Amino acid sequence: MGSTQARIAIDAMGGDYAPAEIVAGALRAQAELGVEVLLVGEPQQIQAQMEHHSPSLQLEIVPAEGLIEMHEEPLSALRRKPKASINVAMDLVKQGRADAVVSAGHSGAAMAAALLRLGRLRGIDRPAIGTVLPTIMANKSVLILDVGANVDCRPKFLEQFAVMGSVYSKFVLGISDPQVGLLNIGEESSKGNELALRTYELLDQNPRLSFIGNAEGRDVLTGRFDVVVCDGFVGNVLLKFAEAIGEVLLQILREELPQGWRGRLGSLLLKPNLRRIKQRIDHAEHGGGLLLGVDGVCIISHGSSQAPSIFNAIRLAKEAVDNQVLDRIRSQYQQTEATATDGE
Template sequence: MGSTRAKIAVDAMGGDHAPGEIINGAIRATEELDVDILLVGDPEQINPHLERFGSSTHAHLEVVPSEGVIEMTEEPMVGLKRKRKASINVAMDMVKTERAEAVVSAGHSGAGMAAALLRLGRLKGIERPAIGAIFPTQIPNKSVIILDVGAIVDCRAKHLEQFGLMGTVYSKYVLGNNDPKVGLLNIGEESSKGNEAAIRAYQLLEANAQIPFIGNAEGRDVLSGNFDVIVCDGFVGNVVLKFAEAVGEVLLDILKEELPQGLNGQLGTALLKPNLKRIKQRVDHAEHGGGLLLGVDGICIISHGSSQAPSVYNAIRLAKDAVDEQVITRLRSFMAGKMDIHSDSTVSSQPPQG
């Protein structure tokens, strides 16, 4: 599908390093991606950072004023209602009014999800949203999407089935897997393994003709590349997410420590630089930007609270990919039964002509 300049609303006030690192990542995105950025936040805090880049870099960036931010210590719903002009509320309203096509926020993830549900609503046919996180696999240039990684801690079997549907659409149209394979994260391969919810979810996933379900995925299968989509509840998914991030950081630290020292070592390191860069791109969570909140009627990227400029840039890239591939339009059609995932055809509700 052809690429167009997407309009992305970025919550400049959300995250541990806001607004400076958020602005740095947003400006890089305007320079390297076909995006217009609507930077939502306090102009008095944003403008001094922008001035360091000069006026020429602002052609595709606009500051949208907001008042306040939902703090990490606040209860999401209370904060959203008390601070109606908070940056995340204003950013979501921009998608609701079609002034922007997507939202990126590194702020309070619970507030981001609640604001999306309140402002945008759920997609028809989806009971609970899910945050989908992209993981590298041991197969080069192949990723797996895991959902949910934190939106819903306790999931019913029906929710896991719906996660399988949404993950299938995302994997096929954004990640480019023409024949995505869906698995259920469990403690064994057999259909009888796991708790009652897992056993029932297996049955629902297997019975749904629109989900290319191939069975249970154990923990060792997550990064194997044998699965393109893995579904689980948000409690388990969040543990997997944080563990994988830690492993990636440890691996990078080990590589730095084990590289040879001295002149010969420096020469060897220089030769290895391209390889090391590719390793970093595959295992560093900052390279993936965050997770797409699937199930709400709009494109929302929930980024890490610790996001710095590279992660913000990649989150914006992720949002643009979702816009370009019309993820929301495809999900609407899919949930309404107007699209067949196997044939990639749109099912017409009109009788054939002539």
């Protein structure tokens, strides 16, 4: 694309609070992040929300007809509704009119639309959703993948997740040598089921990875690992449990602060600290997950996303575009193919 400014297509109709919160988050993103936002959906509803939230700032609207409802089966719904907002948003990326897409709608539909319209990157068998979680180390996070795209996995899928996660961790999160772990029930290489045992061998033998062994559940948030791989079933359970823990901790903090004037004074004094705590543990601060492995940048946000989460999802999309994540993943697999050809 001619401009260096990232253009982000937003599925404005997807999510529990669409289009109001989606539009609010998009308006803030265009104002603060230096991105160009395309709002995809029903024009009258979107326009009404823009006038409500920010009459002075207008975003480009790309018309769409309807959306994929949460109860619908993704593939059949996508085919039955070719002009649904998620389909139109993916088409914008496919046509080069946008650099990335963000959706808080039906996650299964978003994944299916990405595969159908954008296709997989060469060398990747299955895409994975990667999400960033905080660790006990300040300013240190861990990338978990897959957290929901693939309920059942083969060892080579997990190996590909590790390679893609390492690229993302290095070039977006700024980790010079990402340390990779395999989620398992024990640290020993002999532990785990057949999938874990075979995956361990692949990761250990891959020269593109800094694989440091198995990661038990208690190790995930220690900061020891930069990337942790697992199948989407386990990863989704892990993600939602971590999100729940964050919400519990925030609620405990609110309840344990003293009541009355002492509480108000204490809250005032602790306000900067409380804000930093919220930024570290509140899942809304992270925006969602990047669908790695498809031929386009796609961020899948929580269905309950409100404006702050949408803003952060757009920030994630911008970072992936600015740091050329797709090109860097392609480069990894082109190098592999070239090495294999030279060895023949």
